[in-house]
Amino acid sequence: xxxxxxxxxxxxxxxxxxxxxxxxxxxxxxxxxxxxxxxxxxxxxxxxxxxxxxxxxxxxxxxxxxxxxxxxxxxxxxxxxxxxxxxxxxxxxxxxxxxxxxxxxxxxxxxxxxxxxxxxxxxxxxxxxxxxxxxxxxxxxxxxxxxxxxxxxxxxxxxxxxxxxxxxxxxxxxxxxxxxxxxxxxxxxxxxxxxxxxxxxxxxxxxxxxxxxxxxxxxxxxxxxxxxxxxxxxxxxxxxxxxxxxxxxxxxxxxxxxxxxxxxxxxxxxxxxxxxxxxxxxxxxxxxxxxxxxxxxxxxxxxxxxxxxxxxxxxxxxxxxxxxxxxxxxxxxxxxxxxxxxxxxxxxxxxxxxxxxxxxxxxxxxxxxxxxxxxxxxxxxxxxxxxxxxxxxxxxxxxxxxxxxxxxxxxxxxxxxxxxxxxxxxxxxxxxxxxxxxxxxxxxxxxxxxxxxxxxxxxxxxxxxxxxxxxxxxxxxxxxxxxxxxxxxxxxxxxxxxxxxxxxxxxxxxxxxxxxxxxxxxxxxxxxxxxxxxxxxxxxxxxxxxxxxxxxxxxxxxxxxxxxxxxxxxxx
Numbered sequence: 001x002x003x004x005x006x007x008x009x010x011x012x013x014x015x016x017x018x019x020x021x022x023x024x025x026x027x028x029x030x031x032x033x034x035x036x037x038x039x040x041x042x043x044x045x046x047x048x049x050x051x052x053x054x055x056x057x058x059x060x061x062x063x064x065x066x067x068x069x070x071x072x073x074x075x076x077x078x079x080x081x082x083x084x085x086x087x088x089x090x091x092x093x094x095x096x097x098x099x100x101x102x103x104x105x106x107x108x109x110x111x112x113x114x115x116x117x118x119x120x121x122x123x124x125x126x127x128x129x130x131x132x133x134x135x136x137x138x139x140x141x142x143x144x145x146x147x148x149x150x151x152x153x154x155x156x157x158x159x160x161x162x163x164x165x166x167x168x169x170x171x172x173x174x175x176x177x178x179x180x181x182x183x184x185x186x187x188x189x190x191x192x193x194x195x196x197x198x199x200x201x202x203x204x205x206x207x208x209x210x211x212x213x214x215x216x217x218x219x220x221x222x223x224x225x226x227x228x229x230x231x232x233x234x235x236x237x238x239x240x241x242x243x244x245x246x247x248x249x250x251x252x253x254x255x256x257x258x259x260x261x262x263x264x265x266x267x268x269x270x271x272x273x274x275x276x277x278x279x280x281x282x283x284x285x286x287x288x289x290x291x292x293x294x295x296x297x298x299x300x301x302x303x304x305x306x307x308x309x310x311x312x313x314x315x316x317x318x319x320x321x322x323x324x325x326x327x328x329x330x331x332x333x334x335x336x337x338x339x340x341x342x343x344x345x346x347x348x349x350x351x352x353x354x355x356x357x358x359x360x361x362x363x364x365x366x367x368x369x370x371x372x373x374x375x376x377x378x379x380x381x382x383x384x385x386x387x388x389x390x391x392x393x394x395x396x397x398x399x400x401x402x403x404x405x406x407x408x409x410x411x412x413x414x415x416x417x418x419x420x421x422x423x424x425x426x427x428x429x430x431x432x433x434x435x436x437x438x439x440x441x442x443x444x445x446x447x448x449x450x451x452x453x454x455x456x457x458x459x460x461x462x463x464x465x466x467x468x469x470x471x472x473x474x475x476x477x478x479x480x481x482x483x484x485x486x487x488x489x490x491x492x493x494x495x496x497x498x499x500x501x502x503x504x505x506x507x508x509x510x511x512x513x514x515x516x517x518x519x520x521x522x523x524x525x526x527x528x529x530x531x532x533x534x535x536x537x538x539x540x541x542x543x544x545x546x547x548x549x550x551x552x553x554x555x556x557x558x559x560x561x562x563x564x565x566x567x568x569x570x571x572x
Contacts, residue, residue, distance in 0.1 A: 174256025214247025218318015
């Protein structure tokens with residue numbers, strides 16, 4: 001049995017079309033048809049099998065009453081377009097009536113709105129010329145279509161000029177790829193189909209440039225308590241396998257990649273495959289993103305996010321500038337090392353200040369302050385925990401130069417949780433506390449040196465690993481990564497690190513001067529003004545895009561592919 005499983009997970013990935021079919025076929029064969037839902041119906045309609053069961057089961061689910069708001073809208077939209085005459089007239093009528101009797105909530109985040117408006121666009125297109133009495137919101141088909149069309153066009157334009165809001169998410173990347181796949185497949189207007197297919201390439205390129213064998217690395221606008229540790233366990237890894245054959249075969253076939261597959265199943269162009277799979281050892285990649293909409297405490301609706309990612313064959317180091325850039329699920333920086341089998345492995349190291357407070361919730365959410373923490377806690381259980389390992393902080397600032405990170409904290413007196421948490425994985429093969437103050441670790445084929453700015457103690461983590469706990473307001477760390485191939489032993493790595501000049505002070509604010517392994521003289525002080533004016537939307541050897549450009553240039557070797565969203569053209 002073990003030999004079979006190893007052969008299954010280690011086998012070379014099949015080609016793109018075969019992977020698409022595998023995902024769809026898996027969803028068409030659930031353990032029980034009695035409890036199967038929209039996903040199985042959509043899969044069987046794509047395969048053109050069991051139309052009688054599809055009709056019967058669809059009507060049963062709809063008769064029981066729709067739930068899920070925009071997360072109900074997108075699977076039912078897919079079924080409407082995959083039908084192609086297979087459903088009975090009764091089932092088709094039940095589907096149409098549900099868009100009159102059920103009122104889905106539009107949501108309050110960018111991904112919610114994209115799902116909502118893509119579904120409205122396609123359903124209004126499918127049922128043109130109907131008046132408001134036929135729709136849950138009282139608007140006519142024409143009004144619904146026009147509103148959806150305008151919002152989708154705005155989102156594409158804003159994203160390609162200003163950067164994405166819910167950027168580089170380990171899970172929510174699927175919620176952006178999915179609607180673009182729908183529009184690329186089913187929009188009747190040629191310009192919208194072209195816009196959507198180009199946007200698919202844009203999203204794929206963004207991911208391809210910042211992954212380590214399929215694992216999304218560096219900072220994320222949103223991740224979750226499991227994926228921030230077990231980096232592989234996310235929709236982004238599912239898509240890495242589906243799109244590029246990267247990493248490990250996913251055992252769960254996430255719903256978002258599935259719905260992408262049953263719609264356009266847009267295959268990445270060859271240059272994107274090469275960017276994802278053929279990369280030099282030592283790539284510096286920078287990006288400009290934006291915060292979600294901010295409703296209070298900020299003059300600018302969307303703040304700028306400055307990302308740096310340095311990728312080597314054995315590891316990656318990535319960060320943003322720190323601060324409260326996204327609510328609740330922000331991940332600001334990490335070192336991630338490559339492992340042979342990432343399933344169940346915590347192949348990462350990072351620190352956080354476990355901030356919890358009204359400044360964050362009231363800046364990014366519109367609900368009243370009194371129930372705010374309770375409302376967030378319903379779905380984000382770790383939010384108000386002093387032990388949490390997820391989230392941004394207004395008291396954190398980060399500087400990165402290639403594979404060196406300096407992270408500084410100046411926590412306000414009276415802050416709810418006045419300490420920092422450092423995550424040290426159960427899967428580190430070595431962890432040594434040196435008399436010099438440095439902590440030396442090894443993960444996979446990577447060395448990591450960590451210098452804490454303040455005293456600390458260790459606390460156990462449920463499930464394994466240790467939490468570095470440091471209850472000092474003036475705090476931080478210096479982190480230097482290197483490949484195991486650069487140093488034959490721990491002693492050699494230790495000697496190289498200890499030879500590097502390091503000056504640290506915590507008063508009046510944390511400040512560091514450090515000579516990195518790469519020869520850079522780095523100076524960083526909390527609160528200092530930094531010049532980000534030269535930062536571009538994408539700036540690396542494989543992706544280039546200027547601020548406000550509405551363009552993206554993909555590069556690999558001598559090959560170039562340019563997406564121009566202003567003219568809706570692709571130049572190869």
